[in-house]
Amino acid sequence: MNDQPTGQLKAELLTVALEAARRAGALLRDGRPADLGVAATKTSPIDVVTEMDIAAERLITDFVGERRPDDGLLGEEGASRAGTSGVRWVIDPIDGTVNYLYGLPSWSVSIAAEAHGQTLVGVVEVPMRGETFRAVAGAGAHLGDRTIRVRPAPPFEQSLVGTGFSYLTERKVAQAEVVRALLPQVRDIRRGGSAAIDLCDVACGRLDGYYERGLNAWDYAAGDLIAREAGAHTGGRPGEPLSPDLAVAATPGFFGPLQSRLEALGAWHD
DSSP states (O other): OOOSOHHHHHHHHHHHHHHHHHHHHHHHHHSOOTTOOEEEESSSTTSEEEHHHHHHHHHHHHHHHHHOTTSEEEETTSOEEOOSSSEEEEEEEEETHHHHHHTOSOOEEEEEEEETTEEEEEEEEEGGGTEEEEEETTSOEEETTEEOOOOOOOOGGGOEEEEOOOSSHHHHHHHHHHHHHHGGGSSEEEOOSOHHHHHHHHHTTSOSEEEESSOOHHHHHHHHHHHHHTTOEEESSTTSOSBTTBEEEEOHHHHHHHHHHHHHHTTTOO
């Protein structure tokens, strides 16, 4: 582990994350070709990778590598390096690739830095909103220069809940059944298409809660820290941490009821 004081290390990591996210966001916003197409697919024919995903991840990993050459890397598009410093960067160059492919604005760049299993810094850049969310462990969450906090807990039937869907047909069928049962019980459900943005929207009070099954670490690492530092509770199934099996984030008084309702509906099931 780096022998810098923890506060100094966090400040350095935040500086690197903010600049990497800013540069990648600018590349993606300003450099998107008019004829952007699919470069590859992953879990299914509709789970796509574009040339810009690959270019943005390369930009981020090159930038991080120049400034922190001993750190490890984990990126959605294949960046992987063990590192020797004890710090690992968890990178999603475009969270919301299908939105980006179609020219929809709800996509983001998500960058987190962790050490020994603890996320120290998280940055989510949302270029088409002109927004930068950031958090440092133990130091709160911010949107730009403004400190952000979650909303007060609403009655369950007055809650606005975000979610997302898998690219796997069988899992999507199960998720549709959960939505069918949950929708009449809440104010409404939103599906934005970027888990990182959804977690940040919980953090700044635009959503009361959010849940999704099938996320990967790069989808939620930065947004989870931002939500928690804004006062949200996050986790998976009751008694378990947030994980690919189930991710739940909500304002504290709403988290328990939402998690219990999702457990009863089998939201963790395929």
